[in-house]
Amino acid sequence: xxxxxxxxxxxxxxxxxxxxxxxxxxxxxxxxxxxxxxxxxxxxxxxxxxxxxxxxxxxxxxxxxxxxxxxxxxxxxxxxxxxxxxxxxxxxxxxxxxxxxxxxxxxxxxxxxxxxxxxxxxxxxxxxxxxxxxxxxxxxxxxxxxxxxxxxxxxxxxxxxxxxxxxxxxxxxxxxxxxxxxxxxxxxxxxxxxxxxxxxxxxxxxxxxxxxxxxxxxxxxxxxxxxxxxxxxxxxxxxxxxxxxxxxxxxx
Amino acid sequence: xxxxxxxxxxxxxxxxxxxxxxxxxxxxxxxxxxxxxxxxxxxxxxxxxxxxxxxxxxxxxxxxxxxxxxxxxxxxxxxxxxxxxxxxxxxxxxxxxxxxxxxxxxxxxxxxxxxxxxxxxxxxxxxxxxxxxxxxxxxxxxxxxxxxxxxxxxxxxxxxxxxxxxxxxxxxxxxxxxxxxxxxxxxxxxxxxxxxxxxxxxxxxxxxxxxxxxxxxxxxxxxxxxxxxxxxxxxxxxxxxxxxxxxxxxxxxxxxxxxxxxxxxxxxxxxxxxxx
Numbered sequence: 260x261x262x263x264x265x266x267x268x269x270x271x272x273x274x275x276x277x278x279x280x281x282x283x284x285x286x287x288x289x290x291x292x293x294x295x296x297x298x299x300x301x302x303x304x305x306x307x308x309x310x311x312x313x314x315x316x317x318x319x320x321x322x323x324x325x326x327x328x329x330x331x332x333x334x335x336x337x338x339x340x341x342x343x344x345x346x347x348x349x350x351x352x353x354x355x356x357x358x359x360x361x362x363x364x365x366x367x368x369x370x371x372x373x374x375x376x377x378x379x380x381x382x383x384x385x386x387x388x389x390x391x392x393x394x395x396x397x398x399x400x401x402x403x404x405x406x407x408x409x410x411x412x413x414x415x416x417x418x419x420x421x422x423x424x425x426x427x428x429x430x431x432x433x434x435x436x437x438x439x440x441x442x443x444x445x446x447x448x449x450x451x452x453x454x455x456x457x458x459x460x461x462x463x464x465x466x467x468x469x470x471x472x473x474x475x476x477x478x479x480x481x482x483x484x485x486x487x488x489x490x491x492x493x494x495x496x497x498x499x500x501x502x503x504x505x506x507x508x509x510x511x
Numbered sequence: 512x513x514x515x516x517x518x519x520x521x522x523x524x525x526x527x528x529x530x531x532x533x534x535x536x537x538x539x540x541x542x543x544x545x546x547x548x549x550x551x552x553x554x555x556x557x558x559x560x561x562x563x564x565x566x567x568x569x570x571x572x573x574x575x576x577x578x579x580x581x582x583x584x585x586x587x588x589x590x591x592x593x594x595x596x597x598x599x600x601x602x603x604x605x606x607x608x609x610x611x612x613x614x615x616x617x618x619x620x621x622x623x624x625x626x627x628x629x630x631x632x633x634x635x636x637x638x639x640x641x642x643x644x645x646x647x648x649x650x651x652x653x654x655x656x657x658x659x660x661x662x663x664x665x666x667x668x669x670x671x672x673x674x675x676x677x678x679x680x681x682x683x684x685x686x687x688x689x690x691x692x693x694x695x696x697x698x699x700x701x702x703x704x705x706x707x708x709x710x711x712x713x714x715x716x717x718x719x720x721x722x723x724x725x726x727x728x729x730x731x732x733x734x735x736x737x738x739x740x741x742x743x744x745x746x747x748x749x750x751x752x753x754x755x756x757x758x759x760x761x762x763x764x765x766x767x768x769x770x771x772x773x774x775x776x777x778x779x780x781x782x783x784x785x786x787x
Contacts, residue, residue, distance in 0.1 A: 266623045267575040269655040273616055274607035287619075289652040292688075292720055296616060296651065303613045336610030340569035340582045341541045345613070385547035406548075443549025 277301070279333045303342065304332050311346035312374045315367070318421040323360060343382060350375050366414035366424050373416050376408055380438050380445045394507025400465035401495065404505040407437035409450075409458060417447055437503045446501060453479055454494055458503075465508040468495055513750045513768045513775070514564060516725075520758050522553050526560065531761040533768060535596070537564040537751050540589045558593060564707070564749065565595045566676075569611065572631050572645070573604035573618035580638065587639050597707055597749070599644040599676040600635075602628070602667065617650035620663035629670035636673060644706045646676035649684040649713075649723035660685065661699045674706035679737045680729070680753075684713050684721045694739055702744050710737055710771060711753040726756035729767055734774065741778035750775065 269285050273293070276282045277300040282293070305328050309316045316324055327349075335352045339345045350371045353361065361367050386405040412432045414424055433450040435458060450458070457475045460466060466474070472491045476483045498504040512534030517525070519542075525531055536557055543554055567586065570579070590598055603615035618624050636642055647664055658666070668675055677700065686693035712727030729737075729752075737750075752767050 266619050266621050266627070266655070269619050270573075270575050270604060270607055270616070273654055274604075274610070274612060277612055277614075277616065278610065286655040287653050288655075292651040295720070295722060296614070300612050300614045307613075336608070337613070338609075338611065340579060340606075340611060341544065342569075342611075342613045343542065344545075345611070381548055382546055382550070383548070384545055385551060438548055443552065 308346050311378050347375050369412045369414050370416045376436050377445050390506035391509045392506045400467050400508035401504050402465050402506050403461040404437050409435050439502050513771045516753045526556050528761050531765050535562040537566050539568045540565050540586050541569050544585050544589050563593050563595045564597045567600040570600050571604045571606040573628050574606045601648050602645045603648045615648050617654050619654045620656040620658040625666045629667050632671035632673050642674050644674040644676040646678050649681040668704055675704040676707045677705045678709035679740055680711040680733050683733045683736050684723050687721050708750045725753045738774050
């Protein structure tokens with residue numbers, strides 16, 4: 260059962276003012292103090308967005324940033340009851356839209372998404388994995404860290420400062436972001452398409468290094484060479500070191 | 512016992528400090544539901560060391576919208592998994608017309624709102640299968656009031672059958688902002704319903720306005736009002752020190768905790784002086 264109209268209307272009027280900054284008289288309200296609500300609400304949203312998107316905040320001019328926050332919060336009804344999750348909705352709000360900022364900064368959506376991925380990977384619930392850190396690289400099956408995300412971008416937003424990106428940078432870029440099991444820190448590695456394929460095979464389940472390299476070569480119709488073997492070995496060793504590959508399949 | 516709001520800003524220091532000894536910690540479930548990794552590990556360590564009290568932010572019991580039962584289920588699971596001692600929420604709204612606002616807006620003090628909010632609190636209590644404590648919030652302007660604040664609060668406590676989280680600083684702030692006597696206000700509250708007390712600092716931003724910032728130390732007049740509340744209460748309830756911004760060294764927070772505990776001790780040792 261819902262509230263009768265009048266009380267609801269007054270609540271809507273105050274909420275509307277907090278979202279848009281446009282005040283219409285509400286009975287009984289002290290106008291010199293009601294501004295505090297707009298200030299407090301706006302600051303929470305602005306702070307959360309700045310904290311989730313520091314690179315985007317740095318890229319945009321102050322006027323552009325403020326206009327974006329104002330536009331987003333006025334037009335978009337935020338759905339998450341968890342304020343730390345709300346910034347994702349800015350990315351979702353901009354994604355389907357024609358927007359002048361996307362014309363000025365063609366990589367803007369990818370930058371926002373990269374920043375959000377870092378937040379989400381850092382915060383997200385633990386994904387359990389069965390593994391042991393003791394194993395033999397030449398014989399034991401490798402286990403991929405389940406707390407990872409494979410991503411393709413058209414702009415190298417993960418490699419260059421946003422202000423240095425130009426239309427000439429447009430291409431195909433692959434990376435993996437992952438959460439380190441001990442520190443919880445989020446790291447990323449730039450990947451070649453072949454290494455993406457290798458990780459996609461590992462996503463299916465544990466594999467020995469040799470089987471992984473063979474499957475990868477078959478998928479890419481490559482002749483297994485000592486150079487390929489050495490490059491794959493180096494990548495796997497590095498991934499074991501930084502815990503993108505979290506360990507070895509337990510034999511028990 | 513006196514606890515502290517568990518803030519990410521000082522979580523690591525709190526867990527490592529040998530000299531900081533809150534009796535319990537309090538969190539907002541919203542800030543921890545669905546969280547893993549680094550923070551989850553710290554939170555689990557805190558749960559091993561301290562009992563947990565909880566204080567929600569987003570349930571929006573005063574909202575004209577429908578209750579978010581999906582979110583409420585997550586809260587219920589969180590309370591169960593963490594063995595939370597108390598779940599409290601604000602007598603305010605933070606969601607309206609399907610949009611979250613992430614701050615606490617004042618509900619119009621109307622008879623309609625009393626009925627609506629009481630019904631929602633009962634619905635929440637039925638769903639959670641526990642009583643909740645509702646906090647009197649600080650507010651900077653009334654909105655279309657038909658009732659006095661005290662009549663509004665007491666009617667809801669009565670109709671909803673819930674407990675009261677008495678934020679003594681909020682009563683002080685509201686007394687200042689709306690020119691009433693804070694002690695007389697406390698006199699009119701049903702003290703038998705007080706299940707939990709909050710204490711905090713605030714900021715006076717103009718001659719006629721105080722903002723409830725939780726960013727300063729508690730001031731002496733609020734300690735005095737706390738002493739008065741303890742005298743009226745005449746029994747022990749958990750007390751929380753809230754400090755959300757401008758966090759000082761933990762020693763300073765410990766001193767505030769000690770002072771709150773001392774005030775409690777005085778009034779709990781002398782119950783015969785408790786009621787005037």
